[in-house]
Amino acid sequence: MTIACLTFDFDGVAIWMSTFKQVSPTPLSRGEFGAEVGIPRLLEVLERCEVPATFFVPAHTASSYPEQMKRIVAAGHEIGCHGYLHESPVGLPIEEERRLLTQSLEVLEKVTGVRPIGYRSPAWDLSDNTIDLLEEFGLIYDSSLMSNDFNTFYARKNDVLTEERFTHGEQSQVLEFPVAWELDDYPYFQFSPRPLNTGLRLAEDVYKAWSAEFDYAHKVNGVFTLTCHPEIIGRGPRIEMLEKLIKHMQQPGVQFMTMGAAAKHIKSAAL
Template structure:
């Protein structure tokens, strides 16, 4: 059985404010595009396909665009944690990282009525403390690392790296769903002059790459995790391409679509 996890990082304006440090009206409006145009198109398409997805959402997005986040949750999709204002956890003192994590969970729960069960780092990178903090907060899975492609695994904590040796720590209770730049819409589609990111690939190019990746996952009965952003893949031709990909995946035998929480439960129940 192949599991497909469609995920969307609903960054809205937080990524421009925090990660890119661009706060001019046009920069912020690119994040707002995801709210105004991207989310309605994506939700309509997922409804047509009867597919439930996971939306990793900064607390800043939930606070400022609560109606959109409530619409996501009301449609049966999972809302998971994605930082407070799309900040990287790398380099944060443990108390500050803990505070931001718990505050973000509280905000998402106040908007959706459900406590998030998973996390994705806005930086696709973790601090030495992150996995332990996710456990402490009662979360069940993470989707930020790259040690496999189609196989979830238990994230480790306590690794020690020196010039001579990597000493592995112990497995945590956090199920890790690997991510990959090959399966992210950002490098294919996003154009920016600073930092330089050419993007602007055709939908046909990206469809062929993602179809090949899915076909490989399906051949291995793996978990196919796709990462998209409403402000990027919310454009009409890209939503149409994603719908065509879903139809291809659904046409194959032994394929199920799941939220990441559902996939984490399935992974643990199979042990």
């Protein structure tokens, strides 16, 4: 069986405040587009196609757009943790990272009524302490690493890197759903002068790339993880392309799951 995980990073305006350091009206309006236009369009597509998805959400976004959050949960989709203000955990002291994770989980649970069981780093990067903290807080999966394409694996902790060699640490209990820039809408579509990303590819070109990636994943009975952002994929021609892709993926032997459901399934199957 092939597992298909559709994931959406609902960043709101947090990414502009934290990652891009742009808080003037025009950059922030991109986040507003994601919340006010992208999210409704995504929910309509997912409802028409009758497939579940996982939304990774910074706590700031949940507080800013509670109605959208409630609509996502009411539609049967999963909410995953995505930082507090879309901050990178890299370089944070462990107590600061623990505090932010605590606050993020508390806010998401307060807004949605459901405590997340999964995490995706806003930076697609982890600190030396992140996996330990995910275990400490009872989170069962992560989706931030790239050391496989269509196979899940258990994230390691306490790797050691020196100029002489790279030594693996011990395996954690956190199941990893690998990500890839090839399966992210940002590099294909996003134009940004700071940092420079030219993007602006045709939706049909991206459909060809993503459908080919899926076809290979299906051939090897893998786990296909797609990462999109409401403010990017939510534009008209792109949302139509996404619906076309979902319909292409709805083949015999393919099961669409939230990441939480997929993590539980994979873990139980290994027992």
